[in-house]
Amino acid sequence: MKQLKWREIVFNACIALNGLLLFLVLFDHYLQIPAFLQVAGRAHPLVLHFPIVLLLVAFLFELSLRSPRQAAHQPIADGLLLAASFTTVITALMGLLLSKEPGYDPAVISAHKWMGVLCAFISMLWYSFRNRIRKQRSLILTTGLLSTVVLLIAGHKGATITHGDDFLLSPVLSVNKGPDIPLEAAVVYTHLVHPILEKKCMGCHNSGKAKGELVMETTERLLKGGKNGKLWDTAAVDLGLMMQRIHMPLESKEHMPPKGKPQLTEDEARILYLWIKGGSDFTKKVTDLPAGDSLRMLAANFFKSEENEVYDFKAADEQLVAGLNTAYRVIAPLATGSPALAVNFYGSSRFRSEQLRELEKIKDQIASLQLGRMPVTDEDLKMIGTFSNLRTLNLAFTAVKGEGLRHLTHLQHLKQLSLSGTGVRPEQLYVLAPLQKLRSVQIWNTAFTENDLTPLKKRFPKTGFDIGYKGDTVIAKLSTPVIKTEQRIFNSTLAVEIKNPVKGAVTRYTLDGSEPDSLTSPVYSAPVTLSKASAIKARSYLAGWITSDLAKETFYKSSVRPDSIRLMTLPQKEYQQRAREGKALIDLQLGKENFGTREWVGYKDAPFEALLFFKQPVPLQSVTFSSLVSIDSYVLPARELEVWGGTSVQSLKLLGRSNPPQPASPAPAYTMGYECRFPAQTVQVIKLTARPVNRLPAWHRGKGEKGWIFLDELLFN
Structure with a gap:
């Protein structure tokens, strides 16, 4: 009797709650949700699994009751139906409360809401008329299938709101399905960036569920940003909000995508970073990027050339290529696994014609040759003309006058040629007419005029000529x-x-980190020789032009290098593999203002502690901890640095201690070397310690939480 009484109470509660649900749905335009009920609304995703399971199990149990032997289990079936009815109406009420939070489009969420209400009423009516329904198997099937269909539709609509369209079937629909457009037609945003946003971001930032008032479905809404502002700022060191959120620690509340959602792969994060850094152009094609551009090289892994170009030559010997690489001549594959090589020259004062002749051993593998601003002459074009597989040739602002262009007539694969800033005259180009694959010639800052283009286009019907504009x-x-x-x-x-x-x-x-000006700062005329750590900042000026943006780079001097390192404390879990037993900290590779790259190693719950060993005793007077400061991402300077040294691990003594200055207000991300100096000591073993801040300051939005430290290199003397 007591059991029946409880069932009556629960059933009456179901009737009352369904009545309340219907009333709230009909008048939800006037509904204002207090904070304590918002908590209940946010529990909707936690409880929705109960009615799903209970309704399906109740359906199966009802089918089994047709057997006489199972009739004794009728009380269990009644309990299942009642539990399903009660949890369904509770879940629907919680969902209604959640739908009133900002970020949800009422029109999009309407179908999900009404399906939830229908589920609640069907389950209540099923329990109310359960004994009549059990008399006919067809009624059981009809009621059970109806509730299942409504349940599935409601679940699908909910998943669409939470995860985006086609969430359920996207693994099947997209398996092995890559871009079916050729490389030459691919647009960077449309075919590289947008698919990433659609797959990893739009589930929460769509017209139906605009979390943070951010919608990414159109370029207009993407540029508008959300309630926290615009998504990127190419002038900012960390490129703005989107990249900040992507590279926040995974457990951070503001990390995007949120923990538990599919995360960006390294390539996907790299594509977004390079696109934003390159100006976030929505119309630029992949082929508009320079041949050696990082984003273009990444894109080569996703698209095939419309010409299905296959390099029919063997790759050059890796050791041979490595031997030809110098500080002023960099040779690398055009794409991963490609036999085609890109050769880039730097340092005009170091260039010699012999350096071109040294490339004869790999001349059949060179597909891209960048010689911009090198003192290349017409005589040098004889050697370049033997690079039979050359596709891209940059001779911009060289000493080429035009007489040597006849040596290039054997480059039958040449597609892009830059002669900007040279002394080439219009009539001298005609010798290149036999090059059938030539598609682009850049001739800005030359003697060419608009009037010269008409005869050129007749001789070169498939080639585009860019004469630029006058400053x-x-x-x-x-x-x-x-x-x-x-x-x-x-x-x-x-x-x-x-x-x-x-x-x-x-x-x-400037070399001291100060801002260069147009009057007093040194004028660059020759390579700057650094003999100590320096922060170079540079700007360009020209009458009639808007002053350039600031370029900046930090350089460090390290006259001593340890032979090995042993981490005494491990970094946070997500950075342990990256640490590679600490070798990342002594590999002379510095990171940028982006702790998502391989160079950075992060600590939060434990201090950084490491032992470093030298095979021979060395004099030591300072250690610099190259660090990242990204205040918005909870990454601050270490609160304390220590250097211990001695001839063995057992003889270590404290050599120096320093407390890096802490920021007093928010600022863009930056890198900084924090030095710990001490009287010169001869050591063979040192122990380094860097302790994160225990509590973020009161002005910080994460006040009271632990801070992070990120290190990318340890520098000595």
Whole structure:
């Protein structure tokens, strides 16, 4: 009797709750949810599994009751139906409360809401008329199938709101299905960036579920951003909000995608980073990117050429290629696994014609040759003309006058040629007419005029000619100067080049980290030789042009290098593999303002502690901890640094201690070397310690939480 009484109470509660549900749904336009009920609404995803399971189990149990032997189990069946009815109406009420939070489109969520209400009423009516329904198997089947169908539709609609369209079938529909457009037709945003956003972001940022008031479905909404502002800022060191959120620690509440959701792969994060860094252009094609551009090389892994170009030559010997690489001549594959090589020359003062002749051993593998601003002459074109598989040739701002272009007539695969800033005259180009695959010739900053294009187009019907524009008639912003070097850590001296592709631009720079100005800062005229740690900043100026953006780079001197390292404490779990037993901290590879790259190793719950060993005793007077500071991502300088040293692990004594200055307000991400100096000591073993801040300061949005430290390199003397 007591059991029957409880069932009556629960059933009456179901009737009352269904009545309340119907009333709230009909008048939800006037519904205002207090904070304590928002908590109940957010529990909707936690409880929705109960009615799903209970309704399906109750359906199966009802079918089994047709057997006389199972009739004794009728009380269990009644209990299942009642539990299903009660949990269904509770779940529907919680979902209704959740739907009133900002970010959900009422029109999109409407179908899911009404399906939930229908589920609640069907389960209540099923329990109410269970004895009549059990008399006919067809009624059991009809009621059970109806409730199952409604349940599945409601679940599918909910999954669509939470995870995006086609969430259920997307693994089947997309398996082994890559882009079916050729490389030449691929647009960077449309075919590389948008699919990533659609797959990993739009589940929460769509017109139906705009978390943070952010919708990513159209370029207009993407550019608008959300309640926290725009998604990216190419002028910011960390490129803005999107990249900040992507590279936050996984357990951070603001990490995107949230923990538990499918995370971005390394390639996907890299594509977004490179796209934003390159100006976030929505129309640029992949083939508009330079041949050696990182994003273009990544794209080559996703698309095939429409010409189905297959390099029919063997790859060059890796050791031979490695031997030909120098600080001023970099040789690398065009794409992973490709036999085609890209050759880039740097440092005009170091260029010699012999360096071209040295490439004869790999001349059949060279597909891209970048010689911009090198003192290349027409005589050098004889050697270049033997690179029979060359596709891209950059001779911009060289000493080429045009007489030597006849040596290039054997380059039957040549597609792109840059002669900008050279002394080539219009009539000298006609000798290249036999090159059937030539598609692009850049001739800006030359003697060519618009009138010269008409006869050229007749002789070259498939080739596009770019004569650019005149700086004295068009107001434009100068390109950001490029600080060129193959390394950022040196042990004695380092020559650094600063370049700007715009002819006549004056570049001024500083070495102490201060802002360069157009009047007093040194004018760049030759490679800058560094003999100590320096922070180079550079800007370019030209009358009639808008001043360029600031270029900056930090260089470190490290005259001593340890032979091995042993981590005494491990970094956070997600960075342990990256640490590679600590070798990442002494590999002379510095990271940028982005802790998602391989160079950075992060600590939070434990201090960084490591032993470093030298095979021979060395004099030591300072250790620099190259660190990242990304305040918005909870990454701050270490609160304390210690250096211990001695001739053995047992004889270590404290050599020096320092407390890096802590930031006092939010700021863009930056890298900084924090030095710990001490009287010179001869050591063979040192122990280094860096302790994260225990509690973030009161002004920080994460006040009271633990801070992170990120290290990418340890530098000595």
